[in-house]
Amino acid sequence: GNSVTQMEGPVTLxxxxxxxxxxxxxxxxxxxxxxxxxxxxxxxQLLLKATKADDKGSNKGFEATYRKETTSFHLEKGSVQVSDxxxxxxxxxxxxxxxxxxxxxxxxxxxxx
Amino acid sequence: xxxxxQHPSWVICKxxxxxxxxxxxLDFQATTMFxxxxxxxxxxxxMATSNxxxxxxxxxxxxxxxxxxNHASLTLSTLTxxxxxxxxxxxxxxxxxxxxxxxEKLFFGSGTQLSVL
Numbered sequence: 001g002n003s004v005t006q007m008e009g010p011v012t013l014x015x016x017x018x019x020x021x022x023x024x025x026x027x028x029x030x031x032x033x034x035x036x037x038x039x040x041x042x043x044x045q046l047l048l049k050a051t052k053a054d055d056k057g058s059n060k061g062f063e064a065t066y067r068k069e070t071t072s073f074h075l076e077k078g079s080v081q082v083s084d085x086x087x088x089x090x091x092x093x094x095x096x097x098x099x100x101x102x103x104x105x106x107x108x109x110x111x112x113x
Numbered sequence: 114x115x116x117x118x119q120h121p122s123w124v125i126c127k128x129x130x131x132x133x134x135x136x137x138x139l140d141f142q143a144t145t146m147f148x149x150x151x152x153x154x155x156x157x158x159x160m161a162t163s164n165x166x167x168x169x170x171x172x173x174x175x176x177x178x179x180x181x182x183n184h185a186s187l188t189l190s191t192l193t194x195x196x197x198x199x200x201x202x203x204x205x206x207x208x209x210x211x212x213x214x215x216x217e218k219l220f221f222g223s224g225t226q227l228s229v230l
Binding site: 038043044101106 | 117147155156219224
C-alpha cells in the first residue's frame with residue numbers, strides 16, 4: 001500500500017544550523033509529494049510540493065527534491081531560525097487531489113537561539 | 114490566507130459519553146471537508162470525507178456508526194464520537210477544501226485532543 005515514513009523527532013538545533021528532515025515513501029503509480037508545517041496552535045499549512053520526479057519544491061528557504069530512484073523527499077534548510085520551530089509533515093497524494101492525502105507521523109523541530 | 118476553526122482544541126470526557134467536534138471554514142465555502150485522526154507517534158490517518166448535503170465517505174476500518182459526520186452547511190462539518198472509549202483517545206484534525214483548488218487550497222484546523230477516561 002501507499003505510505004510515508006519520516007524521521008522521528010524531536011530534532012533540536014541551534015539557530016543558523018543546517019536542517020534535514022528525512023522522508024521516504026512507498027506508492028503505486030506516480031504520486032505528488034508535499035511538506036506541510038504546523039506552527040504551535042495553528043492548523044497545518046502547505047510548505048512546498050513537487051509533482052514529478054526531479055522536481056524541486058521550495059518556499060521560505062526550505063527545499064525538497066522529488067527523488068524517484070530513492071523514493072525520497074527530504075526537507076532541507078540551510079540556516080534555521082527560532083521561528084521555524086514547528087511540526088513538519090511529509091505527505092503524498094496518488095490521486096492528484098485532496099481526498100487521498102497520506103501523511104507521515106510528523107517531525108517536531110525545536111530551534112534554540 | 115483562509116482560516117479553518119476547529120473547536121474544542123481539547124476535551125476530556127468519561128467513557129460512554131459522546132463528544133462533538135466542530136470544523137468551520139471562516140471565510141470561504143467548503144463543499145468538502147476531511148477528518149483525520151492521529152495516534153501518538155503514528156501517521157495522520159484520513160478517517161472520512163465529508164460532503165455538504167450528502168453522506169460522508171468513510172475509510173476502510175472506520176466505524177461510521179461510531180464516528181458520526183454531519184456537513185449540513187457549506188461552512189460547518191461536525192464529527193461526533195459516540196459512546197467514546199479510552200481507545201478513541203486521539204488527536205483529531207479537520208481540513209476544508211476551498212472550491213476550485215489544488216492541494217494548496219486545502220486548509221486545516223488546529224486539531225482537537227480527545228482524552229477519554
